[in-house]
Amino acid sequence: MIGFLARRFATIPLVVLGVVTILFIIFKSVPGDEAAFVAGATATQSEIEAVRVQLGLDRPLVEQYARHVSGLVVGDFGYSTTFRGNPLPHIISRLPATLALAAAAIGLTILIGIPAGVVAAAYRNRLPDYLISLSVVGLLAIPNFWLGMLLIAWLSVDLGLLPSFGASGPASLVIPTLALAARLIALVARMTRGVVIEELRKDYVRTARAKGLSKGLALRRHVLRNVMIPTVTVIGLQAGYLLGGSVVVERLCAWPGIGDLLLTAVSVRDYTLVQGIVMIFVVSFLVINIAVEVLYRFVNPRLRYA
Amino acid sequence: MKPLLSIEGLTVELSTRDRTFEAVSDLTFGVSRNEVLALVGESGSGKSMTAMAIMRLLPEPVAEIASGRIMFDGIDLASAGEASLRGIRGNRIGLIFQEPMTSLNPSIRVGPQVAEVLRLHKGLDADAARHRVEELFEQVRIPDPRRRYDDYPHQMSGGMRQRVVIALALACDPDVLIADEPTTALDVTTQAQILETFRDLQASVGAATILITHDLAVVAETADRVAVMYAGRIVEETTTERLFAAPRHPYTHGLLGSIPHVAEAGARERLPEIEGTVPALWALPPGCAFAPRCPRAGERCATERPPLADIEPGHRAACWYPVEAAA
Numbered sequence: 001m002i003g004f005l006a007r008r009f010a011t012i013p014l015v016v017l018g019v020v021t022i023l024f025i026i027f028k029s030v031p032g033d034e035a036a037f038v039a040g041a042t043a044t045q046s047e048i049e050a051v052r053v054q055l056g057l058d059r060p061l062v063e064q065y066a067r068h069v070s071g072l073v074v075g076d077f078g079y080s081t082t083f084r085g086n087p088l089p090h091i092i093s094r095l096p097a098t099l100a101l102a103a104a105a106i107g108l109t110i111l112i113g114i115p116a117g118v119v120a121a122a123y124r125n126r127l128p129d130y131l132i133s134l135s136v137v138g139l140l141a142i143p144n145f146w147l148g149m150l151l152i153a154w155l156s157v158d159l160g161l162l163p164s165f166g167a168s169g170p171a172s173l174v175i176p177t178l179a180l181a182a183r184l185i186a187l188v189a190r191m192t193r194g195v196v197i198e199e200l201r202k203d204y205v206r207t208a209r210a211k212g213l214s215k216g217l218a219l220r221r222h223v224l225r226n227v228m229i230p231t232v233t234v235i236g237l238q239a240g241y242l243l244g245g246s247v248v249v250e251r252l253c254a255w256p257g258i259g260d261l262l263l264t265a266v267s268v269r270d271y272t273l274v275q276g277i278v279m280i281f282v283v284s285f286l287v288i289n290i291a292v293e294v295l296y297r298f299v300n301p302r303l304r305y306a
Numbered sequence: 307m308k309p310l311l312s313i314e315g316l317t318v319e320l321s322t323r324d325r326t327f328e329a330v331s332d333l334t335f336g337v338s339r340n341e342v343l344a345l346v347g348e349s350g351s352g353k354s355m356t357a358m359a360i361m362r363l364l365p366e367p368v369a370e371i372a373s374g375r376i377m378f379d380g381i382d383l384a385s386a387g388e389a390s391l392r393g394i395r396g397n398r399i400g401l402i403f404q405e406p407m408t409s410l411n412p413s414i415r416v417g418p419q420v421a422e423v424l425r426l427h428k429g430l431d432a433d434a435a436r437h438r439v440e441e442l443f444e445q446v447r448i449p450d451p452r453r454r455y456d457d458y459p460h461q462m463s464g465g466m467r468q469r470v471v472i473a474l475a476l477a478c479d480p481d482v483l484i485a486d487e488p489t490t491a492l493d494v495t496t497q498a499q500i501l502e503t504f505r506d507l508q509a510s511v512g513a514a515t516i517l518i519t520h521d522l523a524v525v526a527e528t529a530d531r532v533a534v535m536y537a538g539r540i541v542e543e544t545t546t547e548r549l550f551a552a553p554r555h556p557y558t559h560g561l562l563g564s565i566p567h568v569a570e571a572g573a574r575e576r577l578p579e580i581e582g583t584v585p586a587l588w589a590l591p592p593g594c595a596f597a598p599r600c601p602r603a604g605e606r607c608a609t610e611r612p613p614l615a616d617i618e619p620g621h622r623a624a625c626w627y628p629v630e631a632a633a
Binding site for chain 1: 394408471
């Protein structure tokens with residue numbers, strides 16, 4: 001297991017370097033003079049030139065790239081116009097809010113999505129299945145920002161139960177979590193239903209029944225373990241995409257996370273900040289994937305000795 | 307001796323989208339304590355369906371018992387409630403499956419899988435169950451049972467897994483044992499070893515045993531009596547000795563004729579085979595199902611189904627023109 005972790009973590013710098021390079025090329029190809037942006041709309045030509053020299057933008061691209069990469073290694077993400085300096089501490093300070101939102105969404109998915117899928121499979125082609133499957137289609141079809149707006153209109157404006165924006169205690173987490181988790185819950189419920197139906201046909205279920213176990217016990221003791229294998233994978237992979245989904249939802253609910261910051265960065269053309277946030281997203285995604293693989297080995301004994 | 311398990315007129319119906327037909331028709335036989343009855347037949351002849359019907363584990367509503375009784379210890383399993391069936395399955399009737407590769411749960415260690423049945427029916431606690439499972443593993447000749455207890459199925463060979471399945475079926479000292487092709491999925495050497503283990507344990511438990519197989523060599527070595535099935539019906543039933551010495555039904559006769567004999571191996575003759583194929587169960591002829599393939603069939607066979615009747619004491623056959631008993 002330790003060897004496995006070491007190998008997986010060793011790949012992170014390589015992937016990150018690739019992403020850094022691609023981002024560097026993209027942002028250097030964006031039209032417009034970077035120095036002029038940093039200097040501001042009212043700057044004179046000589047001020048712009050001064051900024052250009054100060055930021056090293058007058059140097060050859062290869063040198064700029066080398067400085068960019070070596071800066072990242074020591075935690076210097078460059079000059080952000082928003083924060084007038086290295087944006088890294090500001091990005092990190094936004095990270096907990098985003099992680100809390102993602103964790104809440106995953107927790108809700110596990111609590112609702114998996115049981116819903118199991119119930120639908122157990123009552124296949126009967127009323128509970130129809131109701132759940134219909135809800136699944138509905139939740140998959142509704143975009144999260146629209147669901148978020150509906151929830152705000154209903155829970156905050158009409159009923160006055162919850163705050164409509166910001167992060168003022170656990171109650172503020174409810175609406176963004178629901179908006180973010182809806183699609184994932186539906187996805188997991190639908191997949192769990194399929195996997196349970198497939199597993200129920202397998203020989204080991206017949207063995208369990210031939211032992212004298214009831215259908216319910218065979219399901220709980222024997223089928224669920226095997227259902228967890230693909231379910232963990234899907235939830236894990238989707239966890240990475242939650243980061244992306246949180247961009248819109250965070251803005252909608254004014255949730256002070258990284259996604260909200262990313263939209264701000266884009267709107268003021270703060271390329272350094274955008275690059276920094278994307279870097280954090282990439283690293284988070286990679287770490288989540290490793291965590292999923294560890295979990296996957298935990299639920300699937302066939303992989304443990306491989 | 308009065309049979310411990312007797313099946314009386316059992317009919318199992320299969321319903322698919324466009325038709326309903328009988329997979330098992332009017333089956334009647336019994337098994338006594340200490341006896342091994344072999345159910346022999348080709349795929350689709352209704353052998354496994356019979357086993358699942360006795361356990362009441364047919365894939366309902368696709369397959370259902372349409373009529374008949376399954377009498378076991380004064381209870382009719384065909385009409386028994388789910389609660390009493392649960393008390394019987396795995397406890398008083400043990401089932402050994404064909405596929406050792408898939409009949410165990412891949413994500414649970416083998417020991418606890420066997421222990422589960424003991425905890426369920428015998429109320430053993432975890433330690434007592436583990437102790438008993440290790441004993442069982444030793445009985446089914448799993449080497450190093452203590453260590454093997456904690457193996458996952460994928461860490462074991464097919465033969466070892468089948469031993470686990472046998473241990474599972476025998477764990478509660480069942481009165482009835484049903485073995486559905488217990489050695490079919492294994493290689494020949496392993497087959498012989500498993501069969502030996504199975505026979506020894508069956509004899510020591512004294513369970514009334516139904517052995518389902520298509521392998522006549524297994525029958526000859528293991529069974530006391532044989533019931534030959536064709537298209538969902540028993541066509542012939544007698545002692546193993548009698549069946550191999552003097553088969554009376556033309557189908558049985560053809561089956562036995564298709565076994566190669568070592569003595570004749572040098573002759574390099576083509577083995578005799580039964581002409582034609584098994585008819586579809588939903589398109590059976592009104593008379594004898596075997597008639598279209600039967601070399602002895604007469605006019606009567608096409609229109610009138612022969613009843614399964616004693617043609618001599620202890621020998622039943624369903625045929626209008628049975629093969630003459632060998633002199």
